[in-house]
Amino acid sequence: xxxxxxxxxxxxxxxxxxxxxxxxxxxxxxxxxxxxxxxxxxxxxxxxxxxxxxxxxxxxxxxxxxxxxxxxxxxxxxxxxxxxxxxxxxxxxxxxxxxxxxxxxxxxxxxxxxxxxxxxxxxxxxxxxxxxxxxxxxxxxxxxxxxxxxxxxxxxxxxxxxxxxxxxxxxxx
Numbered sequence: 001x002x003x004x005x006x007x008x009x010x011x012x013x014x015x016x017x018x019x020x021x022x023x024x025x026x027x028x029x030x031x032x033x034x035x036x037x038x039x040x041x042x043x044x045x046x047x048x049x050x051x052x053x054x055x056x057x058x059x060x061x062x063x064x065x066x067x068x069x070x071x072x073x074x075x076x077x078x079x080x081x082x083x084x085x086x087x088x089x090x091x092x093x094x095x096x097x098x099x100x101x102x103x104x105x106x107x108x109x110x111x112x113x114x115x116x117x118x119x120x121x122x123x124x125x126x127x128x129x130x131x132x133x134x135x136x137x138x139x140x141x142x143x144x145x146x147x148x149x150x151x152x153x154x155x156x157x158x159x160x161x162x163x164x165x166x167x168x169x170x171x172x173x
Contacts, residue, residue: 028151
């Protein structure tokens, strides 16, 4: 798993116009998450706009609940497949070392925009870490490449940050 993490282009495409493949991935992501009721995909153009969005708006509750429910379902499946102890050990070892790498990548990305803000670097790294955790759960549960968390992680691997769903719009940075 760490090899895959180090090859990802963390935050490399934030603020750029989305290519057709990225737009297609974003469509697949919102279609794969039941109950989220997303009506549009909006591109976020800058770190400042991303920060403002995350500070001033609340995520749509439907989206939050759908992601939490799927995370719980996958965790139950992984525990059933591996046993509770082995699931915990496998998850921890597969994510070991990722936090430092993600924080480094977030700091570098902010630096490219001439922003020095360790709090926002930690927010960004935390969001990336959550996506990595969700993808790891989906993989360990045996989910295929069309699973919502596998698609979401693919957006991250392409350098994007799906900020969340606000007012029924997926905000993609």
